Amino acid sequence: MNPSEAENGPEAPNAPGAERAPETPRRRTHPITPLVTGWKIVVAIVAVVSAQNIARLVNDFSVSKALIGAGVILAAVVIAIVLSAISWWFMTYAVDEEGVSLHTGVISKSREYAPRARIESVSVERPLLARLLGLAKVRVEIAGGGESYLDIEYVKSADAEQLRQRILGVAARARTPEGESPDQSEGAAADAPQADRDAAHRTEGTHETSTVDGTGEDAPGALQKLLYDGVTDGDMIATIPTGRLVRSLVRDLGFLVGIVMSILGLGVAIGLGIWTDGFSFAMIIALAPAAFTVLKYVFGKIESGWGFVSRDTDRGLRMRRGLANTRTDNIASGRVQRFSVRRPLLWRTPDWTAVTVTVAGIDDDDENGAQSVLPVGTREELGATLGHLAAPLGTDDDLAALEHLLTAKAREIHGIRTPARLFWISRRTDVTVLLPGALIHRSGILTRTVEIVPRERIQQTTLSEGPLSRRLGVLDLAVHVAGEDLHISAIPLQDALALHGTLARDARTLRRYRDREQWPQPILGRSSTAPHASQEDR
Structure with missing residues (x-):
């Protein structure tokens, strides 16, 4: 669900004596955006009509009917572009110190807003037609849901890159570490592109x-x-x-x-x-x-x-x-x-x-x-x-441990496997390993897959038991993290209860927001500038 709310009317005026903050100028996307978005409507109409009447169109083909069809398609193109142009005129966006806002709608107006503290990432997408025209779409991903994002489409490619950096700078200032002033954070965000260029020059010749x-x-x-x-x-x-x-x-x-x-x-x-x-x-x-x-x-x-x-x-x-x-x-x-x-x-x-x-x-x-x-x-x-x-996973050599999980047979990996003979494939392929830093589940026959869930990211664990599982003495475990779940089937009863208790304790203690300065960080990541996680992704 997009983070939008209906615009029910004009905002209430400020209280007497209160100073109104200067409003950030709103901008429109590129003027030829209707050409990029309008063709989708035409293609959809042509595809539906052709799919339903293809036999009749072929059998009754004539030059006059072809000209009529071309005229209808041309009219559809004009109508689609006009409708897209009207929609474009009423769509504006703005980026300020509080976040990103997008206003759309002609008859039913809506506002979409991305608070700076909840901005997860910013991507720049260039579909083929937009790329040929020198345009790009900027997508702002927001924490809080699977389809929470804002799309600013389309702007010039150069402007899209500048817009991406500006939005990331706003999001970085929202996560200023304690003890650091906003001015310092803003300066660091502004200097980030130059720092990246300096790092690239320093590493030139060392990377293929x-x-x-x-x-x-x-x-x-x-x-x-x-x-x-x-x-x-x-x-x-x-x-x-x-x-x-x-x-x-x-x-x-x-x-x-x-x-x-x-x-x-x-x-x-x-x-x-x-x-x-x-x-x-x-x-x-x-x-x-x-x-x-x-x-x-x-x-x-x-x-x-x-x-x-x-x-x-x-x-x-x-x-x-x-x-x-x-x-x-x-x-x-x-x-x-x-x-x-x-x-x-x-x-x-x-x-x-x-x-x-x-x-x-x-x-x-x-x-x-x-x-x-x-x-x-x-x-x-x-x-x-x-x-x-x-x-870190918590082993002496994390990469070697991961290679062992990917290459070794399940019986050669020390971990939890199902004892039920009924699950004869899982007995030979699936194994669950609890490391100091992560819960790992290996599965697959022809394609081996290793699922890694950092223990401090676990939000909830659930045990389930069906009639067949009860008879076989096994339980199913679901490990919930923000955005997706990991399901582990047919674990021995005692192992499932012990693993559930350990992971439940992790969910209660390892992700306290007040202890965020002690959260584990990637060993190679730039932890000094990495943003702190917001409460939404706990």
Whole structure:
């Protein structure tokens, strides 16, 4: 649910003698925004009409009817642009020291507001058409719900970057550490981009930089800035060459099986159509959406890691990805609620790993979303990414412990496993380990997945027992964190009760807001500038 509230009328005037604070000037988005948003309405209308009347359109085709159809489409384009222009005129936004506000609506007006203390991250998205026109969308993610965000669409790409930095600066000043004046915090926020540039110069030559064509050669400064949408400041954490991305897709059995099954399904549909009604152009047109879905799936997989680069900056982990549609995202160190580390079967030889995270307030878990912090990375990139985002696990060598969890058989891992023979797959694949810093659950046959929940992020634990579980002497445990839950099935009764008691105590004691200065921090993150968590993500 978007953080919006209806505008019921004019605000009440200030009390007599009270001084009215100067109102921040409101701004509109770019004037050609209606052209970018209006085409979606036209495409939707054409798709619905074509899908329902494709056979009649093909059989009754004539030049006069084609001209009439073109005229109708042209009229729909004009109407869509006019409606979008009216909506654009009544949409304004403002950024001040209290947060970000967005006013929309013609007849029914609404206000959306993002208080600065609840701003989680700011991303810049560039869909294909907007990118061709030099525009970008700014999305402000807000703590408090899965779909809590504000979209400012569209502004010039250069203005979008400045707007992103300004909003992040406002959010950083809301989390000024105790004992530091707001002026100092503001100065640090203003100097952050320069600090990132200095860090980049200091580390130049120590990190391998790969261009998007996968050659591994250093691109010139201007070209590199263009290819990576300006994400060139800060310490390099990970970069994905195109060659590795393509090889990872070829080695992903889930991706290959999905493609093969989709192609077989299309082939069967075409064969049945020819067998029953004979070959016709209308049948091919009717199956075009299914073929388009397959191509979109393949392209989405490629785009999720194309040109991916992540860097450590004073505002957290900054990432860039995308081919036709590009985006840049920020995730602050110490704000991650849950990690998911995935390694398919054929990725084990080159030691490639994918990492996704759960952040309170960010519900963008698709392959091209902000929660994918490492689409396919090497062991060194895995260690650097987790080192900048995750607090220590509490072992002598966290990366070695994680590698053991990903590569070893379940019976070779010291932890909790189900004793029930009925769950014969889980007995051989699933294991739960409680470390000093995190609860870890390993699962999967062909694709091994390690779920990591920092113990100080746990909010609640729940035990459940069904008729079958009661007879088998096992319990199911659900571990709740902000944004997502971890479910562990068929744990032995005594182990489940002991684990539940330990995690419940963690939920009561490890996340006290008054003790936030002692909360665990990532060992490689810039803890001095990392924002403190707000009460919403406790």
